[in-house]
Amino acid sequence: MHEFPAAARILEIALEKAQENGADRATEIHLVMGDRCGYLFESLKLCFEAAAMGTACEKTELTVERIPAQLQCDRCGTRFVKKPFSFDCPKEGCGGSGIPTDTGREFYVKYIELSNDGSK
């Protein structure tokens, strides 16, 4: 449920681009998703499949690259990748704790692969 509006928006972006470029269909949509973006890729794929039925994106493959979440230490400013269940700064002897940053919140369409195979 939560993923559906996002999947519908991704489809809209892809269909617009396909039309702009006079393509018959999109073969791949490549996403960038931060680990803290709040959306599940698997669930997004299911929603996308349902939404894309009967469109030029019916058989389009969704691919993803993930971005790990980074924290920034409240004492020394070091940025580090968050470990599960811990906010501790990894720097020796610092003892600070990490505050969330925007790295890991990304959620965008990076590119799409279009095809003119005369299928239309």
Add this chain to the structure above:
Amino acid sequence: MSTKVDIYENVLNQNERLAGEFNQKLSGDGVFFINILWSPGAGKTTCLLNLIPLLPQQSFVIEGDIESDIDTVKMRDSGIPAVQINTEGACHLETPQITSILPEFKEGFLFVENIGNLVCPAEFLIGEHIKLLIPTVVEGSDKPYKYPLAFEKADLILLNKIDLLPYVDFDIDYFSAGVRRLNPDAPILQVCGKTGQGFREAAEWILERSGKKYL
């Protein structure tokens, strides 16, 4: 033939744009919009009934629930104008639902009691000026550790049901430390929806933040 086309388009941009436009419109109309988040039963409706009479301008309440209009009726019974949105299963409200239901409203405070869910409502901007969180002492002090996003995004936190503190093992220091790791600024005020304790301070904070202080 196959071509790769670079896009770099944020999937949530459209939502954020709509929310941003609505926020601007409200600001222009002198309306300060407070989005209220927490689970069912935390006391969101009860807290609103305590808070609203302390504010110096009119308030309007939008109740978001999966079903029913019970809370809207409660508001109206207290003389507070309110409308209901039923999402029929959807997990969060979105901006168009608010803009389509809000009647002409100027110079005041708009409250939206969001769907009782700690994930999506924290994610989706709906044009609010601030997010108000209402966790309670009965649900345990580990919530900032388990549901970080809501705490990270909060502007004001009302820790409700403080009257029940003697009956539960809620560790306020552990709770506050968890909140501070995620959010250096949001005040944590202890309130009681049963007695009205703490709402004066909450109203003053909201007033100050709304910029309406020197009315």
